[in-house]
Structure formats: structure tokens, C-alpha cells
Amino acid sequence: MSGRAADGAGDPAAFPRNDSRTFANDGDTLRFCSTCAFSQACLAEGMDKSGLADLHMLVEHIGPFREGEHIFREGDPFEAIAAVRAGTVKTYIVDRDGREHVLGFHLPGEVIGLNAIDGDHYPCNAVALDTVMLCRFSFPRISVLATQLPGLQRHLFRLMSRDISRAALHAGDWSADQRMAAFLIGLSRRLAARGFSPTRFQLTMARTDIANYLRLAPETVSRVLRRFQRDGLLQVDRRELELTDPPRLQALAAPVLRS
Numbered sequence: 001m002s003g004r005a006a007d008g009a010g011d012p013a014a015f016p017r018n019d020s021r022t023f024a025n026d027g028d029t030l031r032f033c034s035t036c037a038f039s040q041a042c043l044a045e046g047m048d049k050s051g052l053a054d055l056h057m058l059v060e061h062i063g064p065f066r067e068g069e070h071i072f073r074e075g076d077p078f079e080a081i082a083a084v085r086a087g088t089v090k091t092y093i094v095d096r097d098g099r100e101h102v103l104g105f106h107l108p109g110e111v112i113g114l115n116a117i118d119g120d121h122y123p124c125n126a127v128a129l130d131t132v133m134l135c136r137f138s139f140p141r142i143s144v145l146a147t148q149l150p151g152l153q154r155h156l157f158r159l160m161s162r163d164i165s166r167a168a169l170h171a172g173d174w175s176a177d178q179r180m181a182a183f184l185i186g187l188s189r190r191l192a193a194r195g196f197s198p199t200r201f202q203l204t205m206a207r208t209d210i211a212n213y214l215r216l217a218p219e220t221v222s223r224v225l226r227r228f229q230r231d232g233l234l235q236v237d238r239r240e241l242e243l244t245d246p247p248r249l250q251a252l253a254a255p256v257l258r259s
Contacts, residue, residue, distance in 0.1 A: 063133035081113035087132030102213040182256035
């Protein structure tokens with residue numbers, strides 16, 4: 001990621017600050033947005049300039065989507081995948097009894113729509129949790145390009161694998177403390193990879209959504225956060241959160257994250 005966001009004297013900015021220092025730029029024909037989900041595949045693997053230009057031509061910048069606005073709904077025709085440029089996107093399904101089930105939270109540089117690749121329609125809903133900007137990639141066109149560029153094809157597979165791994169992350173018989181610690185450390189690592197502070201960030205999702213995602217009761221999430229604060233693992237003020245003892249949180253999360 002180019003142009004790392006910073007607070008003060010060179011410190012990474014706390015997510016989700018969206019100002020001139022953190023908002024993804026538009027790039028150009030040979031340079032991607034600072035949060036581009038595919039830049040690693042292209043640049044780190046030595047993709048030539050023509051490949052960069054071909055991929056950049058497929059990008060359509062869309063947004064802003066406001067809080068509560070849907071990007072797509074379950075059953076909509078599948079035409080594209082999208083990378084988050086700014087903001088947070090929640091994906092979820094609603095069961096036959098009308099109950100919502102949160103599938104995940106997608107941060108800048110991450111891709112939504114991957115779980116629709118094997119069908120003709122999106123199998124879930126995607127909604128903006130704050131102000132969201134996206135880069136939209138036509139899937140028919142990017143899939144053709146991927147057959148010509150092995151690095152891009154490998155990266156698509158890697159993104160799909162990562163999506164599946166996160167979906168199964170909380171399927172084990174973990175305690176509430178382990179689930180919450182894994183969630184926070186996972187957020188920390190994902191934000192750090194995009195140049196944000198790994199220890200200071202805002203929970204852009206509601207605690208009821210976090211509880212739903214972790215398969216916990218909302219009161220359990222609040223109780224665990226209070227206990228973590230009492231034990232010196234973190235400080236929390238409404239949605240503002242600071243990890244004050246990351247090593248202890250990592251140790252608690254290790255069985256879930258397997259690292």
C-alpha cells in the first residue's frame with residue numbers, strides 16, 4: 001500500500017478515518033488505488049505494464065454508499081465482484097424464519113461477491129455500515145484476463161480461500177473469550193495490512209452484529225469486552241477501541257487463529 005495513513009508524527013491512522021491521508025486515490029493507467037485488492041498480485045509478482053493497464057481498464061469506481069444502503073441483495077444477478085476502497089461492508093443472509101445471520105465484515109482492500117462465482121446470483125446481501133466506496137470488476141472480463149495472467153488467477157484463488165477460511169473461523173467449540181479475542185486480533189491484522197493502526201480502531205459494526213457473527217448473545221459480547229478492559233487487555237469507549245496488551249490477546253486467540 002502506498003502513502004501509509006498516519007496520525008501525528010508518523011503513526012498509522014486509526015480506522016476508519018476517511019480524509020486526504022487515508023482515502024484511496026484513483027491511481028492511473030499503471031498505478032492502482034492505494035487500497036487495491038489486486039495490487040499485490042500485480043506488483044509483487046512482477047506483472048508487466050501491459051497486464052497492469054489491462055486490469056486497470058476493468059475497474060469502475062462506484063459509491064458512495066451510505067450507512068444502511070445495500071450494494072447487492074440475495075438473488076440479484078451476479079455480474080461483478082467488488083473491492084472495498086473505503087468503509088466497511090457487512091454480508092449476511094436471512095433465514096426462512098426471518099432471522100439475520102452475519103457472514104462477515106469487509107474492510108478496505110477486501111473483496112465482496114466471491115461467494116457468487118459458482119452461480120448466476122448473489123447468495124447473500126451486502127450492506128454499507130458507514131460511508132463506503134468500491135472498485136467494481138466485471139467478473140466475465142476479469143475471468144478472461146485471469147486466464148492470460150497467472151499471477152492474477154492465483155490471487156483470485158487466494159482471495160476465495162481466505163474468504164472460506166474466515167467463514168469457518170468461528171465454527172469450532174471455542175469459548176466466548178477466545179472468539180472475541182480472535183475477532184479483535186483478526187481485525188487488527190487486517191487493518192495493519194492496509195496501513196491503519198493495529199492497536200487503535202473503531203468498531204464500525206454494531207455489537208449486535210458482532211454477537212451475531214461470533215454466535216454469541218449481545219450481552220455476552222458486552223460482558224467480555226468489560227472483562228477484557230478490567231483485565232488490562234484493551235480500552236473501549238463506545239465504538240472506539242485500543243488494544244493495550246496485544247500479546248495476551250494473541251495468546252488467547254491462538255487456538256482459533258492457529259497462529
